[in-house]
Amino acid sequence: MIDLKLVRDDPDRVRASQRARGADESLVDALLAADDARRAALARYEALRAEQNELNRQVRSVSSDEKQALIAKARHLADEVKAADAERAQAEEALREAQTALPNVVEDGVPAGGEGNSVVLDVVGTPPQLENPRDHVEIGAALKAIDIERGAKVSGARFYFLTGIGAQLEFALVNLAMAQATAAGFIPVVAPALVKPEIMAGTGFLGEHAAEVYRLADDDLYLVGTSEVALAGYHANEILETVPVRYAGFSSCFRREAGSYGKDTRGIIRVHWFDKVEMFSYVATEDAQDEHQRLLAWEREFMDKLELAYRVVDIAAGDLGISAARKFDIEAWFPSQGAYRELTSTSNCTTFQSRRLNIRTRTPAGNQPVATLNGTLCAVARTIACLLDHHQQPDGTVYVPAALRPYLGGREVLAPA
């Protein structure tokens, strides 16, 4: 939910943000009009209520003769109050709609425009030079690490089994990620993968991404696409005594991938289900941009541990989700594709989520909404795909990065049995 005060104080900045996103500027004026209407309706209601409260106070203290006359008067006033209350409720609903129609205001410096306008901020490492590289599907099959055929047999397209060294790789990556996060002060969390509608809506995933989300209609629950959802909901309706608070959440993630037909159909790069370790921070608003840089730094640290060549991308405004004010992706090199592909993503959602979820912290200026930020530490399936692809050797084995070895029984290479 957008900061109403910001829209009132600086509507031009919000209009500029809408322009950068390629979104509708007139929504800003619609919101201002809705807010004016709400304020007027609220003032009318409050005045009538004050009058009614005063009248009822009199009824209490007056003798029975006068009482009947007062009650008759109060009865009339009660009808007016009821009507004013209905108008107020309607105006508030209209405001809420106008307010949720607007996406977050983008941060200064975000490239304007769509997907093609994103800016590469940094390129790290040297992509390995390989002749006729195999992709992770071939390598995974040879290592008996990824079983895509049986995944399809059991669950359908875009499902997989991790077996043998593949399953061990998952636990190794999760443990490495959790160890790094814990050392950095994150509280490790295992989070539920099913959440209530209001939590899903509060994190902004029921707007434009609604088609991406699995819903259990019988139980009115949603399967999360990221543990960001549960970690944001964790402190819903709470006042945090101290910030920053940082969580590293592990959960399964589920995505319908509607509208991605034909994209990454091969392998486990784009799947309906995967496990992920996600960083999530609650910070003071003035600290949000710094925290965003810290999250990015921790993501880079993890990439470095995996000894991957990657680049950092500043995502253009039109490609941001509605909750994000800014987003940085890390794309790692996939030799078989000859391309960088997204492995992690970190977003600064400022107070967009915390307003809807009612998460605040104490400040000298009173209780204020906190900023929330999230960042992928390790999306397991895609990371395994990248590791196999990136670290394949000409002899058919796969090199194990040094940082991962302690979690794989000291193994330095993965070789077919």
Added chain:
RNA sequence: GGAGGAUUCGCCUAGUGGCCUAGGGCGCACGAUUGGAAAUCGUGUUGGGAGAGAUCCCUCAGGGGUUCAAAUCCCCUAUCCUCCGCCA
């Protein structure tokens, strides 16, 4: 899934239609007392919104209803507890 019970301020609790503009205790904050502290005493202490301010409105799990008037009566929902059933 079935049957009961519960939900009031950070915590514990009082409260069966108007004296609740929610009382008390604990905790917390500030002050007095003290050489300093404990103890004691006093004051303050749910949260949100509007306003320069005095104030005003909303808030007794959430939503709806009855009434001139609801923490209190009625309906629905959520959560927790106990028992039964099922179960890793």
